[in-house]
Amino acid sequence: MGYIPHTDADRSEMLKTIGVSSIEELFHEVPASLRVEGDLNVPEALDEYSLVKELRAIGAKNTALSSLVNFLGAGIYEHYVPSLVMQLVTRGEFLTAYTPYQPEASQGYLQTIYEFQSLICKITGMEVANASMYDGATAFAEACIMASGVTNRTRIVLSDSIHPHYRSCVETFSEPADCTTSVSNDPIADIDHETACVAVQYPDFFGRVKDLKPLVEAAHRHGALVVVVADPVALGVLVPPGQLGVDVVVGEAQALGVPMGFGGPLVGYFCVKRELVRAIPGRIVGRTQDKDGRRGFVMTLRTREQDIRREKATSNICTNQALMALVATIWMCSLGKQGFRKLSETCIQKAHYAQRELCRIPGVKLLFDEPFAYEFAIDLGHDADRVRDQLLKQGILAGLPLGEYYPELKNSMLIAVTEVRTKHEIDDLVAAVARVVN
Template sequence: MIAELTGMDVANASIYDGASSLAEAALMAHSVTERTEIVLARGVNPLYRRVVATYCDGPGIRLRDVPAPEGVLDAEAAAKLVGKKTAALVIQSPNFYGCLEDVAAAAELAHAAGALLVVVADPVNLGVLEAPGRLGADIVVGEGQGLGVPMSFGGPNLGVFAAKNQLVRRMPGRLVGATVDKDGRRGFVLTLQTREQHIRRAKATSNICTNVALCALMATIYLSTIGKQGLQRVGELSAAKAHYAAEQLTKVPGVSLRFAQPFFKEFTLALAKPPASIVAKLAKKRILPGVPLKTYDRTLADCLLVAVTEQRTREEIDAYAAALAEVLA
């Protein structure tokens, strides 16, 4: 199901979370290409970028950042950074700011330099958005917590990892294949186990010791139950409600969209007053308005990242807009 959603040939049995999935993708790209640089779009989740930096420090892989002054990858700046030393170009779509990236253009840029394209994607969105694999991605990773896995006070989460078939022997984690037993009954087997506990360390692709099997099972049940039409409906409702929320919130004096880019279910607001104080005041009204971005990017100190899912109602969105108008007055 993950392979189908991402447009990839094969998906593993999961990794710890979205951040570790991306870090493993960076190491995999380094292993496949034998190149020493990873070019990361600024629109990639900053927490993910920190984990990638930790993973890449040991092998001495250099990370290079591409700015996103308008909310999406600066193509001109990326073209200057992606070159013969680049193992992979990494983008996220929708990105951390909620903006949709041009995945096909990024794939063309990466492949022209002989690099891989790694795309961070939310599998919940892929019931509506085009699969990254069909747009040229070589590796697709992401956070699968939204596939029916409860927040549970911060974890455990579910790392999604999928790739093209020609990269399969470089993939981290466990690959499960279908087979038949001696009586001809359908069964499943661990086809590839590329972790260092199972094979010689020098040939291992990863030191990840296990996968989040319970969360992967939850996601499998969720996708099987909701089905293709259900997942598409979740995406359509999320997008429609997010755009309604953006419309209502930007009617409030002192509120505007920070980026003039297409978005899906997250968007960035610029506020006339400090976002942290707004969040504190609305929390007292039992409203979680979003995430202040100053912690992640000081150039966005006046910005608030807002997410709207299919679970929100028109009444809740209208109440948020009214409360925001009150605290900004």
């Protein structure tokens, strides 16, 4: 049954060695009143063939992006993934390993994590990256809580153009840490001497790109840290936050080859200046050597972590998203310096082409007249929910109607254009929008 290999002979020999007459006897310490009687209310077993069929039928109730032309982003993006990525990641030695507690038997994984940390540092311009976090939103919450600990202050200033889900996570997790959050549309003006950190998104939720320098100067003048939520694909072209004096850079690395998977598992990244390394949450891998001087890798600064430091740990996180970080690592290596730059540039070029063409439609205009990377918000002059639904009927997923998050923007839609969209598909989008709004 299932995946249990025991034969009757195995069971009786094992029971004999243990010195009991039945498996039942091994549960003698469980009070009789607590034993499950009869079957659980769970469906009956399916053989493998039927199982696959059943889940295929359930999957068919979804409209997957394989049958749509997709312009929806808002934190999760559709990108090119070289075929080799998934083929390598699903190797059993990676897939079925656990945390590399025994470094001699885990050099493969440990090295990939060191490479992940290094690659993320190259992209963000930061000095230290950890082995990864659950996702962008929780990495961001951890960053704000860390800033509070480091500065011994409790006020967290959040720009209102940070992803609304990310802001919610900060609120959920920082409140028990005695922090208060202040959401502001002018974060620079909101910094004071009680501020632990000021946080912005780069590019922001609406895709806009703003120079971080004035923010960094203002924050540091007040002794506050700067936390930036950055999109790694945009950082293929944008000046990295690490070059601008930012203290903490976090974000979602799903775009680096991880399937959208209905939003999970994702992979958050977490970077700091070197001086903050002892305050960071999560695992970190460092280089070392064995007694013969051979290079090797180990988890290091382990005393920050929950299994050693217990209630004084820098976080309660145990796992990282090792497998997803491995996806991102292989993805970054496959594209390499040139491919990654090209991909990032192509997203930006295609997004600007789409925006220009859309804004030729009478009544359609860019919501903010500011530079953006590969995602932008447009005002359609019509209810965006309705426009989205109309376009879905034509096989186009046009973007995210913003009214749900910003009620005053119910006519606006957030549109992401990545390298996988063709000119032809963009032209189709433009034609379809034109038909719906006119």
